[in-house]
Amino acid sequence: MSIIPYLLDFVVFVGIFGIMALSLNLEYGFTGLANFGKVAFFLIGAYTYAILSQTGAPFYLCLIASALTSAIGGLLISLPALRLREDYLAIVTLTTGEILRLIVKSEDWIGGGIWGITVSPAIKMTGASPTSKILVNIGLVFICMAICFIIIQLLTHSPYGRVIRAIREDEVAAEALGKNRSKYKAQIFMLGSAMAGIAGGLFAQYLRFIDPYMFLPIVTFTVWIMVLLGGPANNWGALLGAALVQLFDRGTNLIKDYFTLPIDPTNLQYILFGVLIILVLLYRPQGLLKESEIKTEALRSARARGSTAKNREG
Amino acid sequence: MRRKILLVVMAVLLLLPALACSSEPEEAQVEPVKIGVLLCLTGDLGPMGLKMMQGAELAVTEINDAGGVLGRPVELVKEDGATDPAKGLDRAKKLINVNGVKVIVGPMISGTALSAGGFAKENDVVMVTPSATAGDISKQDWTDYFFRICLLDDLQSEVLSQVVLENGYTRMATMVLNNTYGVGLENSLVKALKEAGWQGEHVVGVRYEEAKKDYLSELQQIKDSKADVVFACTYADDGIIVFKQALDIGLDDIAWLGCDGNHGAGLFKDPKSAEFMAKAIVAGTRTAGGVGAANDKFVTNYTAKFGEEPEVYCDTVYDATWAAAKAIEAAGVYEGKAIRDAMEQLSFEGASGPISFDEKGDRASGTFELWKVEKDAQGKYSNVRIGLVNI
Amino acid sequence: MPEEALLKIEKVSKHFGGIYAVNNVSLDIHEGGIWSMVGPNGSGKSTLFNTILGLYKPDEGTISFKGERINNMYPYQIYARGLVNSFQTPRIFHSMTILDNMLVAARGHQGDSMWNSLFMRKKWQKQEEKLIDEALNLLEFVELNRMAFSPAAELSGGQRKLLELAKVLMAKPTLLLLDEPAAGINPVLAKKIFRKLNEISRNGTTFLIIEHRLDLLFEFASWTYVLNKGSIIATGKPKDIVNNPVFYQAYLGEE
Numbered sequence: 039m040s041i042i043p044y045l046l047d048f049v050v051f052v053g054i055f056g057i058m059a060l061s062l063n064l065e066y067g068f069t070g071l072a073n074f075g076k077v078a079f080f081l082i083g084a085y086t087y088a089i090l091s092q093t094g095a096p097f098y099l100c101l102i103a104s105a106l107t108s109a110i111g112g113l114l115i116s117l118p119a120l121r122l123r124e125d126y127l128a129i130v131t132l133t134t135g136e137i138l139r140l141i142v143k144s145e146d147w148i149g150g151g152i153w154g155i156t157v158s159p160a161i162k163m164t165g166a167s168p169t170s171k172i173l174v175n176i177g178l179v180f181i182c183m184a185i186c187f188i189i190i191q192l193l194t195h196s197p198y199g200r201v202i203r204a205i206r207e208d209e210v211a212a213e214a215l216g217k218n219r220s221k222y223k224a225q226i227f228m229l230g231s232a233m234a235g236i237a238g239g240l241f242a243q244y245l246r247f248i249d250p251y252m253f254l255p256i257v258t259f260t261v262w263i264m265v266l267l268g269g270p271a272n273n274w275g276a277l278l279g280a281a282l283v284q285l286f287d288r289g290t291n292l293i294k295d296y297f298t299l300p301i302d303p304t305n306l307q308y309i310l311f312g313v314l315i316i317l318v319l320l321y322r323p324q325g326l327l328k329e330s331e332i333k334t335e336a337l338r339s340a341r342a343r344g345s346t347a348k349n350r351e352g
Numbered sequence: 353m354r355r356k357i358l359l360v361v362m363a364v365l366l367l368l369p370a371l372a373c374s375s376e377p378e379e380a381q382v383e384p385v386k387i388g389v390l391l392c393l394t395g396d397l398g399p400m401g402l403k404m405m406q407g408a409e410l411a412v413t414e415i416n417d418a419g420g421v422l423g424r425p426v427e428l429v430k431e432d433g434a435t436d437p438a439k440g441l442d443r444a445k446k447l448i449n450v451n452g453v454k455v456i457v458g459p460m461i462s463g464t465a466l467s468a469g470g471f472a473k474e475n476d477v478v479m480v481t482p483s484a485t486a487g488d489i490s491k492q493d494w495t496d497y498f499f500r501i502c503l504l505d506d507l508q509s510e511v512l513s514q515v516v517l518e519n520g521y522t523r524m525a526t527m528v529l530n531n532t533y534g535v536g537l538e539n540s541l542v543k544a545l546k547e548a549g550w551q552g553e554h555v556v557g558v559r560y561e562e563a564k565k566d567y568l569s570e571l572q573q574i575k576d577s578k579a580d581v582v583f584a585c586t587y588a589d590d591g592i593i594v595f596k597q598a599l600d601i602g603l604d605d606i607a608w609l610g611c612d613g614n615h616g617a618g619l620f621k622d623p624k625s626a627e628f629m630a631k632a633i634v635a636g637t638r639t640a641g642g643v644g645a646a647n648d649k650f651v652t653n654y655t656a657k658f659g660e661e662p663e664v665y666c667d668t669v670y671d672a673t674w675a676a677a678k679a680i681e682a683a684g685v686y687e688g689k690a691i692r693d694a695m696e697q698l699s700f701e702g703a704s705g706p707i708s709f710d711e712k713g714d715r716a717s718g719t720f721e722l723w724k725v726e727k728d729a730q731g732k733y734s735n736v737r738i739g740l741v742n743i
Numbered sequence: 744m745p746e747e748a749l750l751k752i753e754k755v756s757k758h759f760g761g762i763y764a765v766n767n768v769s770l771d772i773h774e775g776g777i778w779s780m781v782g783p784n785g786s787g788k789s790t791l792f793n794t795i796l797g798l799y800k801p802d803e804g805t806i807s808f809k810g811e812r813i814n815n816m817y818p819y820q821i822y823a824r825g826l827v828n829s830f831q832t833p834r835i836f837h838s839m840t841i842l843d844n845m846l847v848a849a850r851g852h853q854g855d856s857m858w859n860s861l862f863m864r865k866k867w868q869k870q871e872e873k874l875i876d877e878a879l880n881l882l883e884f885v886e887l888n889r890m891a892f893s894p895a896a897e898l899s900g901g902q903r904k905l906l907e908l909a910k911v912l913m914a915k916p917t918l919l920l921l922d923e924p925a926a927g928i929n930p931v932l933a934k935k936i937f938r939k940l941n942e943i944s945r946n947g948t949t950f951l952i953i954e955h956r957l958d959l960l961f962e963f964a965s966w967t968y969v970l971n972k973g974s975i976i977a978t979g980k981p982k983d984i985v986n987n988p989v990f991y992q993a994y995l996g997e998e
Contacts, residue, residue: 043449214834
């Protein structure tokens with residue numbers, strides 16, 4: 039009976055990290071931007087939400103603010119960094135994330151520094167049972183996730199989606215065909231950062247406390263595994279990856295109680311995770327779900343016309 | 353073929369938790385009493401947490417040798433807080449929801465306390481922390497379920513401030529870990545000095561990151577500040593490097609103050625560090641056990657069982673485990689509210705001194721010892737007590 | 744009175760670490776017709792092309808298109824003004840279908856903006872339908888229409904060259920720079936392509952083609968520039984160039 043809150047808690051995290059995975063998928067899977075500083079925007083969103091919630095602002099305003107500040111952060115970082123080659127972009131984004139975290143950690147006036155900030159929940163339910171509080175959070179998180187999913191699906195199944203995939207494949211060729219690659223990359227980076235910011239805000243209000251220790255680079259790497267495992271450039275894949283990685287983390291933690299192991303179970307979990315990643319990269323580098331083809335209504339009807347024509351001929 | 357192997361491996365890994373959730377093995381005749389333990393076994397504080405876990409294990413061995421609790425053996429359910437309050441909260445939820453524990457020894461870091469404390473109270477689960485020292489915790493609304501074995505910063509810094517005042521230092525520098533422990537002590541030391549009317553100046557406050565392994569630039573800042581006393585709040589691993597490099601840079605001419613983080617034989621592993629400490633440290637503070645008895649016994653048993661001496665907080669986690677066991681025994685039932693009530697009334701002699709709690713769940717009183725480092729005739733270094741202070 | 748040149752290259756040089764790939768080249772392309780550039784490998788033809796397109800900045804000289812200086816523009820800005828190019832080694836987008844490749848090349852697709860693709864879907868769906876028809880026509884011409892919905896990765900080398908050509912035609916350029924469009928294509932199809940280019944040129948598109956297939960240039964090109972070692976060594980109608988000894992020396996010299 040008491041397991042249910044833990045399972046529901048798992049669902050909330052799948053939602054929050056689903057949004058993160060979707061945003062990284064948009065940046066890397068579709069546009070080829072190696073963003074290794076994902077946690078930086080998660081942090082910006084979380085702290086924005088935390089600071090604003092203390093002024094008593096309603097949750098939707100706090101979430102919108104989280105999205106905006108993260109988007110601005112994304113724009114600022116993209117200005118110098120997006121012209122860089124993939125591996126350099128990875129390094130720059132990674133270090134930016136760490137610098138941001140260390141600044142927040144050392145400067146108490148920003149967000150309480152090492153002491154962290156307590157955050158009030160989005161929807162106050164004093165006196166309600168813990169289970170109903172989690173259910174409300176599931177609702178809130180999944181509505182946000184659904185909005186992000188729809189936006190990204192619409193964007194990637196459109197001419198815009200063609201352009202960003204072209205940029206991913208061969209940005210010189212894309213630019214030669216009239217696409218301003220800096221503009222597109224900056225837009226995608228801002229949108230991805232905004233979504234990560236929303237995820238950060240939802241994270242902060244669900245945990246009700248944040249501090250700099252919760253935003254280490256391992257968060258970025260976890261989101262990367264979700265995208266790579268689920269399948270880059272497939273939005274369902276991103277969600278699947280988020281669910282599977284969360285399941286793996288919690289699942290292995292649960293089953294370790296039932297085995298006496300020669301190796302310390304905590305470290306074994308990390309080892310197994312690493313092995314899983316290596317297996318995926320070796321044997322299924324395209325991820326579990328294949329890259330999704332671009333589907334617009336016009337294409338669909340053209341395909342239908344094409345096949346009826348073929349049928350008539352054949 | 354390869355794809356199939358991968359899918360099979362994944363399927364097995366994913367199905368196992370489902371099987372785990374559905375079947376709870378309850379074959380045993382005597383169901384053990386579960387005490388949850390939430391310490392950081394990985395991450396920045398991982399090494400410290402592993403040593404602390406041994407303190408809990410020692411306590412359980414002794415408890416079970418003495419007949420267990422409520423006539424049943426005690427079993428620890430261990431989880432890793434990973435020096436990350438988000439993970440710590442998740443593991444706390446697992447302990448409470450999945451394992452059904454009613455009392456948890458932990459969490460280790462203040463961040464996890466702030467993230468998990470409310471959840472514990474919501475579920476009528478008692479937490480007994482060995483090391484979460486942040487002042488903010490006392491202000492929360494869930495302190496009725498949260499007890500602290502560790503003495504708070506203000507108490508320890510009162511003792512430290514006495515040393516500063518008595519020795520007439522006027523230019524104090526601080527070199528502390530940039531976490532709740534280091535900064536906490538630094539803040540309360542400065543506050544204690546101000547309240548005592550100290551006329552001196554806090555010339556520089558250096559905060560360094562735990563994982564950094566080189567502190568020359570920080571130490572140079574201290575040197576440039578021309579302080580006459582430096583308060584160093586470190587753990588063992590970073591402390592060794594700090595002191596070693598302080599010797600190299602010639603900072604042994606001025607007075608240094610230590611604390612419980614850099615007390616212990618761990619810091620003598622490097623001869624330079626030991627030499628520096630012997631020469632420069634005028635006094636360090638740490639929570640003391642009762643004179644002789646309980647603390648010495650604990651140190652002896654710990655060293656005998658694990659082959660290494662205990663370090664900071666090993667005694668408090670040992671006491672926390674004992675406190676949990678005694679509270680369950682006094683409650684008479686394995687039930688959260690009852691255990692909480694019993695804990696409030698608890699009073700016993702622990703390895704870290706007499707244990708009892710005030711109305712906020714904080715340690716009511718404590719004894720501090722002042723220590724120095726000395727080298728004996730054979731050239732072996734050790735911590736030596738030079739005084740005792742009761743607060 | 745000579746009209747203003749469509750593409751004016753004035754004293755352009757480009758060097759890489761002391762070696763002049765393009766050395767003080769000046770040439771004019773006027774509107775209409777098929778212009779060509781020949782020369783042995785390494786004579787600087789591709790470098791000159793890349794400089795025109797904005798991939799390299801000229802170290803000296805200016806390049807103007809329709810009277811506007813384009814030296815310092817980004818490739819996408821040059822495309823916007825109507826100057827489009829194909830690449831010698833086809834640069835197609837493997838992960839997309841052939842039809843998608845064509846649609847990326849289309850000029851002024853409303854759906855290219857983020858706002859439109861999210862909120863004005865009806866607006867660009869109509870345009871997309873029209874563009875798909877255009878694309879399918881062009882693909883039919885290069886005999887790739889049956890594979891329109893297949894991934895571009897499945898194409899053979901020769902087919903990729905055809906897609907590369909169809910793609911840039913889709914862009915409705917004012918001036919189209921083609922880098923060896925007939926290389927790797929069977930002679931019958933190559934001739935068919937040049938006939939089509941000729942037809943298109945009569946409808947207003949100007950071509951500047953780098954080619955080694957002199958017979959095709961003979962038949963279809965109206966003017967030729969000969970490059971060797973970074974400089975123009977001869978210029979004239981193709982049939983005149985063929986009789987110019989300078990031309991042969993350049994080609995024989997490379998052996």
